[in-house]
């Protein structure tokens with residue numbers, strides 16, 4: 001049963017127990033470019049209490065560096081080495097886990113953030129934001145030339161998805177022997193400013209259906225992201241808490257990594273998924289309405 005937090009004493013006890021605070025972003029800190037009320041004050045308060053703050057997002061549209069730009073624009077203190085996104089985790093996975101040979105390329109369904117992270121990891125790629133792929137013209141197999149050096153297809157949130165990109169990815173995954181099918185993450189939806197939008201999982205779904213095969217998913221809840229963080233940051237999992245809005249990614253990620261978990265209800269998960277007859281089998285350690293609730297500690 002999750003412990004419901006509501007008082008300053010509850011939050012004070014959390015600060016005493018945990019030194020490292022890992023924050024999901026969409027639905028916890030913001031909706032699109034709209035900050036959650038109180039998020040800045042709480043992050044500042046945690047830093048004033050000498051807590052280690054990390055940002056762990058499945059959103060692959062931005063690189064760590066461009067996320068730093070978003071934090072700066074929103075007035076949130078953040079440092080690049082505190083930011084871990086699924087684009088970064090995917091680039092590290094391709095280069096250091098699957099060790100894609102240097103003469104091989106990745107076909108990307110995704111945005112600039114994914115391309116920037118692959119480039120920073122020295123991974124060759126095609127597709128992505130290439131204007132030749134961003135077309136609504138019918139896809140012609142006769143006009144398509146298969147690149148035999150494509151050894152993996154990496155699919156992430158792509159707000160310019162189209163039939164050409166899906167068709168090219170399908171060709172590589174069915175005609176290039178051993179071509180790996182990778183997804184940055186599989187979130188079905190995400191909370192944007194003003195409502196829900198289809199997430200990365202909805203972008204890779206057509207390929208999953210057409211291929212009859214699931215991708216290797218690299219973002220939360222998989223351990224790859226935590227492995228990337230461990231490679232850069234020294235922290236004690238027993239004194240670390242993961243704060244998230246989605247049960248099957250953020251909370252499961254925390255549980256898989258031996259972290260404590262705090263669910264907030266400002267994003268995807270509803271009260272009905274936490275309590276009552278339709279409650280999920282994924283049960284966080286703690287629940288609070290919003291990360292802004294911790295402002296009481298600064299009073």
Ligand SMILES: O=C(O)[C@H](O)[C@H](O)COP(=O)(O)O
Nearest residue numbers: 026057058059187190199200
């Ligand atoms: O890919 C998506 O669906 C979204 O980018 C993802 O859900 C948002 O990531 P979060 O910061 O909530 O992990």
Ligand SMILES: [Mg+2]
Nearest residue numbers: 024026027245
């Ligand atoms: Mg989220």
